[in-house]
Amino acid sequence: MKKQVNLLKGIPAAPGLVIGKAFVLGSEDMEVEKKSIAESQVPKEIARFEDALIKTREEILDIQKKISKEMGVRHAQIFNAHLLVLEDRTLIEGVISRLKKEKNSIEYTFLQVLKKYIKTFSHIDDPYLRERLSDIEDVGRRILRNLRGIRREILSNLKDKLVIVAYDLSPSDTASMHKEKVMGFITDIGGKTSHTAIMAKALEIPAVVGLEEATLRIKTGDVLVVDGTKGEVRINPDRASLAKYKQQSEKIVRTVKTLLKLRDLPAVTKDGHEVILAANIELPDELASVVSHGAKGIGLYRSEYFYMNRTDLPGEDEHFEAYKKVSQQVRPHPVVIRTLDLGGDKFLSQLHIPHEMNPYLGWRAIRFCLARPDVFKVQLRAILRASAFGKLKIMYPMISGIEELRKANHMLEDVKTELRSKKISFDEDIEVGAMIEIPSAALTSDILAKEADFFSIGTNDLIQYSIAVDRVNEKIAYLYEPAHPAVLRLIRNIIDSGHKENIWVGMCGEMASEPAFALLLLGLGLDEFSVSPAAVPAIKQVVRSVTFEMAKEVSNQALTLTTGKAVEEFAKQKLEELIP
Numbered sequence: 001m002k003k004q005v006n007l008l009k010g011i012p013a014a015p016g017l018v019i020g021k022a023f024v025l026g027s028e029d030m031e032v033e034k035k036s037i038a039e040s041q042v043p044k045e046i047a048r049f050e051d052a053l054i055k056t057r058e059e060i061l062d063i064q065k066k067i068s069k070e071m072g073v074r075h076a077q078i079f080n081a082h083l084l085v086l087e088d089r090t091l092i093e094g095v096i097s098r099l100k101k102e103k104n105s106i107e108y109t110f111l112q113v114l115k116k117y118i119k120t121f122s123h124i125d126d127p128y129l130r131e132r133l134s135d136i137e138d139v140g141r142r143i144l145r146n147l148r149g150i151r152r153e154i155l156s157n158l159k160d161k162l163v164i165v166a167y168d169l170s171p172s173d174t175a176s177m178h179k180e181k182v183m184g185f186i187t188d189i190g191g192k193t194s195h196t197a198i199m200a201k202a203l204e205i206p207a208v209v210g211l212e213e214a215t216l217r218i219k220t221g222d223v224l225v226v227d228g229t230k231g232e233v234r235i236n237p238d239r240a241s242l243a244k245y246k247q248q249s250e251k252i253v254r255t256v257k258t259l260l261k262l263r264d265l266p267a268v269t270k271d272g273h274e275v276i277l278a279a280n281i282e283l284p285d286e287l288a289s290v291v292s293h294g295a296k297g298i299g300l301y302r303s304e305y306f307y308m309n310r311t312d313l314p315g316e317d318e319h320f321e322a323y324k325k326v327s328q329q330v331r332p333h334p335v336v337i338r339t340l341d342l343g344g345d346k347f348l349s350q351l352h353i354p355h356e357m358n359p360y361l362g363w364r365a366i367r368f369c370l371a372r373p374d375v376f377k378v379q380l381r382a383i384l385r386a387s388a389f390g391k392l393k394i395m396y397p398m399i400s401g402i403e404e405l406r407k408a409n410h411m412l413e414d415v416k417t418e419l420r421s422k423k424i425s426f427d428e429d430i431e432v433g434a435m436i437e438i439p440s441a442a443l444t445s446d447i448l449a450k451e452a453d454f455f456s457i458g459t460n461d462l463i464q465y466s467i468a469v470d471r472v473n474e475k476i477a478y479l480y481e482p483a484h485p486a487v488l489r490l491i492r493n494i495i496d497s498g499h500k501e502n503i504w505v506g507m508c509g510e511m512a513s514e515p516a517f518a519l520l521l522l523g524l525g526l527d528e529f530s531v532s533p534a535a536v537p538a539i540k541q542v543v544r545s546v547t548f549e550m551a552k553e554v555s556n557q558a559l560t561l562t563t564g565k566a567v568e569e570f571a572k573q574k575l576e577e578l579i580p
């Protein structure tokens with residue numbers, strides 16, 4: 001992971017480059033000295049414990065209110081699990097009985113019980129219960145902080161603008177942050193889909209996760225350069241490189257400002273070839289960013305986030321309200337709702353899916369939905385109902401061949417029939433597409449194109465499956481090459497198959513967010529680019545700087561190259577020539 005002592009490489013979680021002083025959220029809170037107490041002090045210690053529990057509860061409720069107001073009810077619900085920990089009788093009674101028996105200070109006693117509790121949880125085989133570990137730790141730290149009566153320099157009270165460095169950031173930590181005071185954040189653990197990453201993107205704060213040793217290598221006060229786009233953190237750079245980074249950061253700010261001027265212009269090439277530039281979202285809270293960056297609708301709404309951080313499954317009306325709201329807000333542009341894509345790194349505890357040896361190749365996404373019509377049809381009904389209020393499209397994830405597409409469409413037809421019989425209106429012409437993210441689907445895209453209304457290429461998975469490289473494993477990240485000739489050939493095949501059947505072909509994988517690759521994709525004839533909201537202006541600039549003919553030439557030439565690196569370098573060089 002570390003190339004040099006002062007350079008840490010991790011996983012890019014939210015784009016942007018900032019330079020600032022580090023504030024390391026320490027583990028010191030979890031250390032307490034042993035101190036014995038007299039029998040007579042026991043009731044007082046119990047009272048202190050109860051006070052701390054009440055105070056912690058108030059704090060969490062406050063945060064919940066704040067989050068609900070600033071980021072929406074969905075984010076706020078994360079804290080329900082925290083409140084449950086505070087009511088956990090086993091934990092509370094365990095502390096009180098140990099206090100009476102061993103007569104040590106309440107801080108010490110509480111920490112011993114908490115540590116035992118955490119240890120037990122970490123050995124449990126049930127992934128749902130293991131997931132609760134971070135909630136328990138988070139609440140535990142808060143209780144301890146309140147017991148000690150010391151107000152740690154909590155995130156909400158930061159005096160200066162700082163870069164937060166932490167082993168992991170809990171939802172409550174992220175929630176206490178003020179955007180004006182937090183320049184960026186970096187964590188030892190976590191992946192692209194961790195809460196930290198999602199919150200960072202929603203707040204538009206540069207972030208890098210999965211750095212492994214950030215908290216070991218960085219001290220509070222160190223100067224950090226956080227590159228959330230590359231996923232790199234530089235510690236205490238020398239004066240010369242600091243000046244370089246400052247220039248780079250200023251340049252990014254200027255570029256972003258300039259690019260935003262393109263907001264209301266069409267994504268059209270110099271010779272008049274227009275493409276659709278849409279955005280990917282995980283949560284409805286990102287809609288403001290979609291609009292402010294000038295995206296024409298949502299090309300990928302990752303609906304599984306709707307199922308996360310809750311103990312129950314969302315009901316049909318809840319789905320319906322969310323889809324209706326999103327589609328109304330981006331009207332007249334469309335919203336492509338991807339049906340539940342659980343599995344791999346997207347784990348949903350409430351569905352009690354057994355552990356698998358190879359979760360990425362397992363019972364997931366459309367495979368799961370086809371086996372569980374009780375879950376799938378709830379979502380399909382809600383999407384159809386919401387389609388009466390705005391332009392919605394349905395997209396199935398992880399289609400591996402035509403049979404799955406047919407089965408899914410069959411279920412959709414059942415739901416449509418049911419709605420018609422109940423005289424519930426929906427868009428009869430709703431488009432239904434397939435994500436092409438499995439090599440078998442890419443290679444049979446000619447067959448699929450006959451029965452799909454559109455394709456959206458999911459390169460995040462397509463690359464992982466065609467090169468056999470785990471998309472979240474940073475040790476083999478060098479193999480994860482979007483421009484690998486195998487991937488390019490698959491993409492070309494998908495686009496050509498779609499066009500032969502007169503359907504549009506988009507891409508919602510991260511590859512489309514990279515300007516150099518976007519140039520290749522444009523030349524390959526991609527019709528729709530769905531990228532993270534902040535990436536929209538840069539991709540629009542690429543499209544507007546070139547003629548379609550020129551882009552075609554670039555991609556034709558790229559297809560003759562023999563390695564991913566050669567293609568990438570070539571595309572970057574061509575882009576540099578177009579946009580110096």
Ligand code: PEP
Pocket residue numbers: 300302341437457458459460461462508509510
């Ligand atoms: C993809 O696989 O490219 C994609 C867009 O979906 P996800 O990242 O959610 O798997």
Ligand code: MG
Pocket residue numbers: 397437458460461
């Ligand atoms: Mg995918």
